[in-house]
Amino acid sequence: MARTKGRRAAPSGERRAAGAARGATDAMRSSLRKAGPVLQKVSPALQKGRERAGELSEPVRKRVAPAWATFTPAARALLVVCVVAWLAAAFGGWREMAVVAAGVLTLLVLAALFMIGHTNLEVRMTTEPPRVTVGDPVTGEVEVKNKAKTPLLPVRLELPVGRGGVAFDLPALRPGNSHSELFVVPTERRGVIEVGPVTTGRGDPLGLFRREVTWSDVHEIFVHPVITPLEPLGAGLIRDLEGNVSENVSQSDLAFHALREYTPGDDLRHIHWRSSARHGQLLVRQFLDTRRSHLNIVVDSDPASYRDPEDFELAISAAASLLVRAIMDGFDATFLCGEHAMTRGTGRSALDACSRAELAGKRIIDVAGRGARLAPDTSLVCLVTGPHAPFTTLQRAGAHFPIEVGKIAMIIDPTASASLKSVADLPLLTLGALSELPGLLKWGL
Numbered sequence: 001m002a003r004t005k006g007r008r009a010a011p012s013g014e015r016r017a018a019g020a021a022r023g024a025t026d027a028m029r030s031s032l033r034k035a036g037p038v039l040q041k042v043s044p045a046l047q048k049g050r051e052r053a054g055e056l057s058e059p060v061r062k063r064v065a066p067a068w069a070t071f072t073p074a075a076r077a078l079l080v081v082c083v084v085a086w087l088a089a090a091f092g093g094w095r096e097m098a099v100v101a102a103g104v105l106t107l108l109v110l111a112a113l114f115m116i117g118h119t120n121l122e123v124r125m126t127t128e129p130p131r132v133t134v135g136d137p138v139t140g141e142v143e144v145k146n147k148a149k150t151p152l153l154p155v156r157l158e159l160p161v162g163r164g165g166v167a168f169d170l171p172a173l174r175p176g177n178s179h180s181e182l183f184v185v186p187t188e189r190r191g192v193i194e195v196g197p198v199t200t201g202r203g204d205p206l207g208l209f210r211r212e213v214t215w216s217d218v219h220e221i222f223v224h225p226v227i228t229p230l231e232p233l234g235a236g237l238i239r240d241l242e243g244n245v246s247e248n249v250s251q252s253d254l255a256f257h258a259l260r261e262y263t264p265g266d267d268l269r270h271i272h273w274r275s276s277a278r279h280g281q282l283l284v285r286q287f288l289d290t291r292r293s294h295l296n297i298v299v300d301s302d303p304a305s306y307r308d309p310e311d312f313e314l315a316i317s318a319a320a321s322l323l324v325r326a327i328m329d330g331f332d333a334t335f336l337c338g339e340h341a342m343t344r345g346t347g348r349s350a351l352d353a354c355s356r357a358e359l360a361g362k363r364i365i366d367v368a369g370r371g372a373r374l375a376p377d378t379s380l381v382c383l384v385t386g387p388h389a390p391f392t393t394l395q396r397a398g399a400h401f402p403i404e405v406g407k408i409a410m411i412i413d414p415t416a417s418a419s420l421k422s423v424a425d426l427p428l429l430t431l432g433a434l435s436e437l438p439g440l441l442k443w444g445l
Contacts (some may be wrong), residue, residue: 075208114204120148125214138185146173300364301338306386338362368397
C-alpha cells in the first residue's frame with residue numbers, strides 16, 4: 001500500500017464516502033440559509049396562532065379544570081382503561097373490550113352522581129388565647145351554620161392543626177341550624193402552630209371523586225419559650241447619661257442644642273428667660289436625642305454547634321429572657337436567629353420572633369453580620385451558641401461590630417456547670433440551666 005509523508009493513504013471508497021458527506025452537509029447548510037427568511041416570516045405567525053388558540057381555549061379550560069380536579073387517581077386510571085378498551089373494540093374488533101368500556105363508564109357515571117349539589121355553609125373558627133407559653137392550654141371552637149334552603153346531609157369537617165389535624169362528623173342540619181365542635185391545640189413545644197383552614201370533603205363511596213371546599217382562614221398560635229425573670233440590666237446605661245447624641249431634634253433630653261423662637265404648644269419649662277429678655281421675644285431650648293442602649297442578641301441556628309436540639313431550645317429561652325428584660329428597662333432590642341429577625345419591637349413581637357426561630361443551619365458569622373447592618377447603633381451584642389462552636393467563629397462573628405460595642409458570648413451546655421471566664425477579651429458565659437441565667441448575668445454584665 002502506498003504511503004505519503006508517513007500517513008496511510010485512504011482507500012478510494014473512503015474518499016468517496018467523505019466527499020459525499022461533505023456534499024450533503026454543504027447542501028443542508030445551503031437549504032437552511034435559503035429557508036431562514038421563510039422561517040423568520042412564519043415564526044411570528046405560529047406564535048400568534050398559538051396565543052390565539054390559548055385565548056380561545058381559556059374559557060373551556062376554566063370550566064373543565066374544576067371538574068377534572070375532582071377526579072381522584074383511581075378515577076383517572078379507570079378513565080384511561082375505558083378509552084383504551086373502547087379503542088380496542090372500535091379498531092381491533094374486540095367485543096369483550098366494548099363490554100369493559102361500557103361497564104367502566106357506567107361505574108364512573110354512577111360515582112359522579114354523588115357530586116351533584118352544592119354545600120352552602122357559614123363556618124366560624126376561634127382560638128383562644130392566640131399567644132401562650134409552652135405547656136399552657138389553647139382551646140378552639142368551630143361553629144357551622146347551614147345557610148342553604150335545603151337540609152344538610154351528614155358531612156365530614158377536616159381541620160389541620162400544626163403537623164396533625166382533627167376531623168368532625170357533622171350531623172344533618174336543617175336550614176338555618178348551627179352545630180359547634182370544640183378542639184384542643186397541643187402546645188408542648190415552642191413554635192408557631194397553624195390552625196386551619198376548615199375544609200369539607202364530598203365524594204362517592206368508592207373514592208373515585210372528591211371535592212374539597214375551604215371555609216375559613218388560617219389562624220396562627222404563638223407558643224412562646226419559657227423565660228426566667230431577670231434583674232434590671234445596667235449595660236449601656238452609662239453611655240446614655242454621657243450624652244452620645246444623634247441627629248434627631250427633640251423637645252426634652254440631656255443634650256442641649258440651641259435656642260429657637262417659642263411656638264404655641266411648647267413646654268413653658270424650656271423657656272430661656274434671660275435670652276428672651278435680651279432679645280425681646282420668647283426663646284425655648286432645643287435638644288438632641290441621646291442614644292438609647294441597644295441590646296443585640298444573635299442565636300446560632302447551626303445544628304452542628306449543639307449537642308442536642310433541646311440545647312437550642314434552652315438557647316432560645318435564654319435569649320427571650322434577655323430580650324424581655326431589656327425591653328422592660330427601656331432599651332432597644334434586636335434579635336436574630338437564622339432567617340428570622342426582630343429589631344426595636346415590643347415584648348410581644350420579641351417573643352413572637354423567638355417562637356419562629358428554627359434550627360435551620362444558618363452560620364452565626366453570617367447572621368451576626370446581618371445583625372450589625374440591621375442595628376448599627378448596638379451598645380451590647382450577645383452571641384448565643386452551643387459547645388461545639390469554635391472560639392474563632394465567635395471572634396469572627398463579634399468582629400462585625402465596632403470595637404466600642406460590648407461583646408459577650410453565651411455557651412449553652414447542660415452537661416457543664418455554670419461558669420464565667422474571659423478569653424481574648426471576650427467574656428464567655430457557660431449556661432447549663434435556665435435558672436442559672438440570673439446569677440451569671442449579675443457577674444457577667
